[in-house]
Amino acid sequence: MVKRQKIYEGKAKVLYRGTEPFTFIQHFKDDVTAFNAEKKDTYEGKGVLNNIFSEFFMKGLSEIGINNHLIRRINMREQLVMACEIIPLEVVVRNISTGSISKRLGIKEGHVFSRPILEFYYKDDKLNDPLVNEDHILEFEWATVQELEEISSIAFRVNDFLSGLFFGAEIVLVDFKLEFGRPLDKSNSKVILADEISPDSCRLWDKKNNKRLDKDVFRLDIGNISEAYEEVAQRFNLLPKRVSVQNNKMKNNIFSLE
């Protein structure tokens, strides 16, 4: 077997050179980290679910004309994506206050914003991904004016789309993080949505009882992350077929799928 060329390894994913020009293979690991990797663990099968989630949300976004890096899922843990240079920004959209904004500004957890709030963080683990504004982004040339306009417009459209989709599954989309890239194939000149959309990068609360169904379960040690992610997958009918038929056996089987 030909050894694949690793382009980059992050906390939850690995990128390999793709099989076609201007492509990467995005591999989802089972590792989960929080607080800039100070807290770490592994949950068997988390990568399988995040691969399926990200495919599902990115496909939905393509259908409403939001360009993103997904070409196709190629196996249980991997997807073929358009090769991009990642813009070094974490783009966060917030509908409800929690997490860092509640801490930073003393806003009561659960406060519903009158309109979504957009924030940018500079992607740099050494600096702990600091909050930055548009002047910083332009001054340090992390993105251009046109790119920032495009990124902001896409981020709000993604919020509208995902909020509706989750609402239909009785889940509240509290906030989420997006990343954007510049395609290496220069015939495609605009920024596109990249990275992943999954319960690792969103805050999802059960509409009935505000139960956390996302990575906060791990961050805050408030339950079983596998159960939370499976619950979300089940609401969208995304659990791999072999296991969704036998609920009682699911715990043993789902996470061993490769």
Ligand code: UDP
């Ligand atoms: N987020 C993420 N990766 C990060 C930081 C944040 O995916 O490195 C997501 C997080 O899951 C949440 C949103 O971005 O959905 C806002 O996170 P927040 O700024 O509240 O950060 P935290 O409280 O996690 O430090």
